[in-house]
Structures are given as C-alpha cells and as structure tokens.
Amino acid sequence: xxxxTVPGGVDAAWPGGGERAPxxxxxxxxxxxxxxxxxxxxxxxxSGVDAPAKEITDLAGVGVGTLYRHFPQRSDLVKAxxxxxxDSCADAAPGLAAAHEPGEAxxxxxxxFTEFLATKRGLASALHSGDPAFDELPGYFMQRxxxxxxxxxxxxxxxxxxxxxxxxxELLHAVGNLCMVADADGPAYSRRMVSLLIxxxxxxxxxxxxxx
Amino acid sequence: xxxxTVPGGVDAAWPGGGERAPxxxxxxxxxxxxxxxxxxxxxxxxSGVDAPAKEITDLAGVGVGTLYRHFPQRSDLVKAxxxxxxDSCADAAPGLAAAHEPGEAxxxxxxxFTEFLATKRGLASALHSGDPAFDELPGYFMQRxxxxxxxxxxxxxxxxxxxxxxxxxELLHAVGNLCMVADADGPAYSRRMVSLLIxxxxxxxxxxxxxx
DNA sequence: GCTTATCCGGAACGTCTTTCCGTATATTTG
DNA sequence: CAAATATACGGAAAGACGTTCCGGATAAGC
Numbered sequence: 001x002x003x004x005t006v007p008g009g010v011d012a013a014w015p016g017g018g019e020r021a022p023x024x025x026x027x028x029x030x031x032x033x034x035x036x037x038x039x040x041x042x043x044x045x046x047s048g049v050d051a052p053a054k055e056i057t058d059l060a061g062v063g064v065g066t067l068y069r070h071f072p073q074r075s076d077l078v079k080a081x082x083x084x085x086x087d088s089c090a091d092a093a094p095g096l097a098a099a100h101e102p103g104e105a106x107x108x109x110x111x112x113f114t115e116f117l118a119t120k121r122g123l124a125s126a127l128h129s130g131d132p133a134f135d136e137l138p139g140y141f142m143q144r145x146x147x148x149x150x151x152x153x154x155x156x157x158x159x160x161x162x163x164x165x166x167x168x169x170e171l172l173h174a175v176g177n178l179c180m181v182a183d184a185d186g187p188a189y190s191r192r193m194v195s196l197l198i199x200x201x202x203x204x205x206x207x208x209x210x211x212x
Numbered sequence: 213x214x215x216x217t218v219p220g221g222v223d224a225a226w227p228g229g230g231e232r233a234p235x236x237x238x239x240x241x242x243x244x245x246x247x248x249x250x251x252x253x254x255x256x257x258x259s260g261v262d263a264p265a266k267e268i269t270d271l272a273g274v275g276v277g278t279l280y281r282h283f284p285q286r287s288d289l290v291k292a293x294x295x296x297x298x299d300s301c302a303d304a305a306p307g308l309a310a311a312h313e314p315g316e317a318x319x320x321x322x323x324x325f326t327e328f329l330a331t332k333r334g335l336a337s338a339l340h341s342g343d344p345a346f347d348e349l350p351g352y353f354m355q356r357x358x359x360x361x362x363x364x365x366x367x368x369x370x371x372x373x374x375x376x377x378x379x380x381x382e383l384l385h386a387v388g389n390l391c392m393v394a395d396a397d398g399p400a401y402s403r404r405m406v407s408l409l410i411x412x413x414x415x416x417x418x419x420x421x422x423x424x
Numbered sequence: 425g426c427t428t429a430t431c432c433g434g435a436a437c438g439t440c441t442t443t444c445c446g447t448a449t450a451t452t453t454g
Numbered sequence: 455c456a457a458a459t460a461t462a463c464g465g466a467a468a469g470a471c472g473t474t475c476c477g478g479a480t481a482a483g484c
Contacts, residue, residue, distance in 0.1 A: 022460090026450055029462060052440060063464035068442065129337055238430060238481055264471065275433035280473065 075133035103161035163204030247272040287345035302360040315373035375416030
C-alpha cells in the first residue's frame with residue numbers, strides 16, 4: 001500500500017526514471033515516515049493541525065529531528081496527511097465496485113466519503129488560510145476523487161440504477177457542501193442527508209436499461 | 213471620540229451607574245489603550261492577526277506588560293480593534309448624510325464600507341475559526357451597520373433616488389459577499405461591483421417622489 | 425504636598441519550534 | 455561475512471514567542 005513514498009511532492013515518482021540509482025531508500029526511513037503520518041492524522045483529529053510537534057513525535061515513537069527531516073515545514077506534514085487520506089478514500093472505490101452491485105457500491109463509497117469529510121474540520125480553516133503552500137490541494141482533491149466517483153457513477157448509470165446526467169464534480173461539491181453545513185448536527189445527520197441525495201439520483205433512473 | 217473606553221466588553225458602560233465611584237480612569241491608561249489599538253490595527257493589516265505581540269507593543273511605544281494588562285487575551289485585542297473599526301465606519305454615516313445629497317451620501321458610505329471590508333481579510337479566518345470568543349462580533353456588526361445604512365437608505369428612498377424595497381441587512385450581506393469573493397481582484401474591482409449594485413438600486417427608483 | 429490606588433516596563437519563566445551533530449544502522453561492496 | 459559508507463536517528467541546544475510578575479513610577483484625590 002505505502003510503497004516507497006517520499007514525502008514532499010504530490011506525485012513524487014521517485015526511483016522512476018533511468019538516472020543513476022543513488023541508493024535504495026532505507027526501510028527505517030520509510031517506516032518512520034509512515035508512523036509520523038499515522039500519528040499526525042490522529043493528533044490532527046484530536047488537537048487540531050496546530051498541535052505541538054512533540055505530541056506527534058511521541059505518538060509516533062520518534063525523535064523530533066526525524067519529524068523535521070521528513071517534513072521540514074508543518075505545511076508539508078499537513079499536505080502529506082491530507083493526500084494520504086484522499087488516496088485512501090479514493091482507492092476504496094474499486095474494491096467496493098467489485099464487492100457490490102453498482103448502486104450499492106456507489107452508496108457505500110459516498111458514506112465512506114462523508115467519513116473522510118468529517119475528519120477535515122480542522123484542516124478546512126488551514127486550507128482556506130491563504131497559505132500558498134496549500135494551493136495545490138483542492139486540485140489534488142478533484143483529480144483523485146473525480147475519476148473514483150466517476151467510475152462508480154458510470155457503472156450505476158449503465159445498470160440503469162441511477163440517472164445518467166450527474167457529473168462526479170457536481171456531486172462531490174454537493175455532498176461536500178451538505179456535510180460542511182451539516183456536520184454541526186453530527187455524523188448521523190450527514191449520513192441521512194447523503195442518503196436523501198442518493199435517493200434523488202435513483203429517482204430519475206432509466207430502469208429499462210437494467211439487466212439484473 | 214475615544215471617551216474613556218475601557219477595553220473588554222462590547223458595551224462596557226463604565227462610570228455609568230450609581231455605584232460608588234472608585235476613581236477616575238488614569239489618562240495614561242486611556243492613552244496607552246488607544247496607542248495599542250491603533251498599532252494593532254496597523255500590524256494586523258501588515259502581518260496578520262497572529263503577528264508577534266512585540267511588534268505591536270514596539271509600534272505603540274509601550275511595554276508588553278501593558279498590552280497584557282489591557283488585553284489579557286489576544287481575542288480581546290482582536291475584538292476591540294474590530295469594534296473600533298466598525299464604529300469608525302458606522303459613525304461616518306451621519307457626516308456623509310449631512311454633507312451630500314441622500315443618493316450621493318449612500319454611495320459614498322458604501323465605498324467607505326468596502327474599504328472597511330478590505331482590511332478584514334486577516335480577521336475573516338479568525339472570526340470563522342470557531343473560537344467562541346468571537347461569537348458576539350457578527351451581532352455587533354449588524355447592530356451597528358444596520359441602523360447606519362438604514363437611515364441612509366431611508367433618506368435616499370424618501371427622495372425617490374432609489375427603490376424603497378431593500379433592507380439594510382440584505383444590502384450589507386450583498387456587498388459583503390461581493391467583496392469577499394472579489395477582493396482577490398483588487399479594491400478597484402470591488403468598487404466597480406458595488407457601483408453596479410448602486411445603479412441597480414437607482415433603477416427601480418420612484419422618481420415621482422423627488423423634490424429637487 | 426502627601427497619600428494611595430492605579431499603572432507601567434521589561435526581566436523572568438515556560439512552551440513550542442527549529443537546528444545541529446555525534447551516534448547508530450541499513451545498504452552496498454569486496 | 456566483514457568492512458566501508460551513505461543515510462537516518464535522537465535528543466540536546468538555541469531561538470522565538472507568549473505570558474506572568476513585581477519593583478518602581480505616576481496620576482488622582484485630599
């Protein structure tokens with residue numbers, strides 16, 4: 001899953017090209033990077049993105065020096081955590097598609113997506129803080145979630161389970177906005193709103209195309 | 213203008229009631245709070261609301277202890293600066309009303325209002341940070357600007373210079389939103405958008421009621 | 425002018441961030 | 455497998471900032 005990830009760039013393909021291989025990335029470095037990301041995800045959720053660095057390094061079982069070597073700036077860590085969770089959510093789509101009927105898969109994934117959104121409360125203000133370090137994140141968000149949702153949408157539409165005239169982008173926006181204003185009322189509320197949205201998708205379905 | 217202002221509450225009427233007057237507020241204390249507010253306004257605009265405290269105290273020519281005595285929490289300072297600027301902008305309305313025709317006064321004041329908004333970029337994120345210390349500010353905003361704009365609006369409507377079916381609140385919101393999304397394109401752009409809005413107000417005017 | 429409540433300044437302290445370097449270890453080479 | 459070396463680790467140290475505290479100063483009241 002985490003295969004030789006070098007922290008920093010959105011798509012830092014590392015041993016990719018044909019340059020003289022300098023050396024292989026040390027496994028402990030990779031392990032520590034993973035531990036830090038995991039710990040940071042937890043701590044960000046608990047104490048916000050401005051939590052003390054020590055809290056993160058302690059949880060990760062790592063020295064502070066290690067944190068700053070892998071993530072020289074705090075924004076680097078925030079970006080990495082964000083992307084990691086985006087990836088995790090987006091990558092769940094194919095598995096759900098394989099395990100369920102298209103309509104069910106779509107519904108499951110959207111719930112998964114609402115959970116992703118729920119952990120982003122603290123990040124939201126950071127992302128909109130005007131710090132140029134975060135400029136690329138919205139793009140990454142769409143770049144990953146657009147195709148992921150798109151394939152689920154297409155599959156469900158092909159089966160005639162939902163209407164076919166909704167783009168992934170607008171659905172992502174809709175769910176996103178829904179949960180942003182709804183989160184104050186708890187996750188259960190978000191979930192109900194989203195299921196309402198899904199029923200709306202089904203309402204206009206072209207059942208004649210169904211094969212099942 | 214600044215008459216014995218005690219920092220802290222929105223409407224901290226101080227020697228107001230009939231309690232045993234403890235003593236008069238020392239003039240140097242008043243002078244220093246004014247200096248601090250003035251300096252904080254400048255520094256907030258330059259370095260954001262998270263600027264180092266020393267930067268503010270140096271500019272105010274005051275020791276850090278003085279800052280913390282008058283404004284124990286940073287949010288106290290932020291609130292005070294905000295309210296001071298709200299007051300300054302709202303209090304400009306009567307003067308403009310006396311110096312210009314009602315329609316012109318309205319236009320002038322709205323430009324003044326856009327300038328006010330332009331300095332609030334840094335504050336916006338702080339206000340929406342979820343800190344309960346700022347909960348009262350939106351209310352203060354409306355409480356001061358509503359009547360200020362309302363009287364200008366009424367005067368202009370009475371002269372038949374603008375339509376009469378627009379409430380102060382909705383106009384404040386409209387201008388606010390306009391400048392929020394427009395500010396990235398510079399103040400000139402905000403100004404053009406607002407003048408467009410004013411022309412929209414004039415369009416539906418009942419000229420028959422004009423007396424001039 | 426004298427007393428006293430009030431206020432001032434900045435040193436002192438604690439917390440958090442960030443740098444730095446001696447030590448440890450994974451990887452490569454022979 | 456052992457030596458060589460690039461790479462990474464940990465935590466001490468330095469720096470920056472927020473916050474507290476109190477001896478000294480000064481305005482207000484008499």
